[in-house]
Amino acid sequence: MRTFQIVVSPDVVDVLRHEHEQIRQLCLDVQGAGRDGKKYPLAALRQAVHRHQLGEVAVAHPAVRNLGPDGDAVALDLQVKGDQLDRSLAELDRLGVGLADFEVRFAAVCDGLLDHAADQERAEFPLLRRYVPAQRRHMMASAMQNVRIMALG
Template identity: 40%
Template sequence: MTFFDVIDALLGEHDEIRRLCAAVERSGDRERGCRFAALSHAVHLHELGERKVVHPAVRNVSGAADRIGTMRMTEETALLLSLDTLDDLGADDPGFDRGFAALHRVILDHLTREELDEFPILRCYVPVQRLYGMTGELNDVQAMAAA
């Protein structure tokens, strides 16, 4: 059995979200809506887990880390709003492709900022045992939300 700390788990989710973005981008008309729904679901669960487990741990480190965590949460709010707006628009709408291209850039930028800003803070300041415990918390939050 392999155990992952929360950063490894989040990096795996980031890879999956990037894969799902690429799948939406290259999909044809028939599968675009289904693939976008899968992406939307994955992003919502990911961001919920981060809000409940990851960002609080980052924000508790220091004043500077608190500002970083707050910036990531602000980005997430805007990202989720854009995601929901595009979902309401529908994959068949003529503006979907343009809207998705913009959303795709926002998602990729956000994931990269987390990897460059938050994850190093967690690695440096949060004890390893806590990082492993946070994985279970992340999984619990996401499982309850998905149920």
């Protein structure tokens, strides 16, 4: 007897949560690398954060607006903080790993990234799960991928 397995693609919350894990790991990679080995994981972190922010701004945050009593405030707060972190990380990357206070600055940015991810998981993800139908959340994951592809081109 043949059995068929239905493969369900991840929804937007699954994708963003997975990206949070990648960002956490990249922060650890940068922190664990020696001074000469920080450049490439820092560039990978910067790219991951920028890509993540593109998807949030284009797809996730707009969907949360008008959801529940706090949707607008949640979306705006996350977008502002995410943009600030994206810019801070880009500036730190531009200044380079040889910067005298790189470790202190990086720790602050990394803490901000982790706090931002926790805030999104606590405030935005439940709104998406509660108010947005599963089929739309799956379509949002595809839309987020399309936005990122267009940004690269």
